[in-house]
Amino acid sequence: MPHNILNVISSMAEIAARRPQGSDGPPRLPVITISRDYGSGGDVIATRLCQRLNLPLYDDQVLKEVATRLQDDPAIVRLLDEGFGRAKDMWLYRLFSGKDVGADAYRDTLIKVVMSLGRAGGVIVGRGAHVVLTDSCALRVRIAGTPEVCADRMAASGHGNYEDELRLANELNHRRGKFVWEVFGSRLSEANQFDLTINTDRMADFEDVVDMLVVMAKGIHAGRVLKGSIGRI
Numbered sequence: 001m002p003h004n005i006l007n008v009i010s011s012m013a014e015i016a017a018r019r020p021q022g023s024d025g026p027p028r029l030p031v032i033t034i035s036r037d038y039g040s041g042g043d044v045i046a047t048r049l050c051q052r053l054n055l056p057l058y059d060d061q062v063l064k065e066v067a068t069r070l071q072d073d074p075a076i077v078r079l080l081d082e083g084f085g086r087a088k089d090m091w092l093y094r095l096f097s098g099k100d101v102g103a104d105a106y107r108d109t110l111i112k113v114v115m116s117l118g119r120a121g122g123v124i125v126g127r128g129a130h131v132v133l134t135d136s137c138a139l140r141v142r143i144a145g146t147p148e149v150c151a152d153r154m155a156a157s158g159h160g161n162y163e164d165e166l167r168l169a170n171e172l173n174h175r176r177g178k179f180v181w182e183v184f185g186s187r188l189s190e191a192n193q194f195d196l197t198i199n200t201d202r203m204a205d206f207e208d209v210v211d212m213l214v215v216m217a218k219g220i221h222a223g224r225v226l227k228g229s230i231g232r233i
Contacts, residue, residue, distance in 0.1 A: 029053075039145060041145070041153075042143035062113055115132060137221060146199075
């Protein structure tokens, strides 16, 4: 479903301005972060969750909003997104444009965007959102899979041959893990960074996963979680 991210953030800011000082509460809608391996079904699950819960889906839109806030070229911001810490590789861009897309500016803006979305509600895919929203009223999910199984799944669904898909799976998984580590100092292999980790290797359909996540997301949004997390929203 199409959503204008700027409208979401603007409306969230309006709600925050009307909220009495010192009062806390859950976001308007459930919040779910999805960290996923390539071919594990994470994107499919994210889309189905949005359909079931009538939530906005944020993926590439997050990157575009970061670029908007930095007032820079989305293609340049994508370089940072795909390989954080590669600022030294953009010297030519800085030379001709006079602009400097620094790592600190990128990180700070990304955090602000994700926190804004976390207060408004929705499904946020990737970008280390599970780290940013650690103490928020959000269900943080990791969808994982063995590269060989995921490559076979993608090849069987017509995305490419097995060998190419396996290379792509290993490359993207490494890139995503490297991004989260370099931006937030957190590893995707750390189970305590997520509320739930699901291995989809033996799943032919993801509807059961969606059913489970719907129940958990509603529970967290309703406040049925351990003390110490919701209290810090």
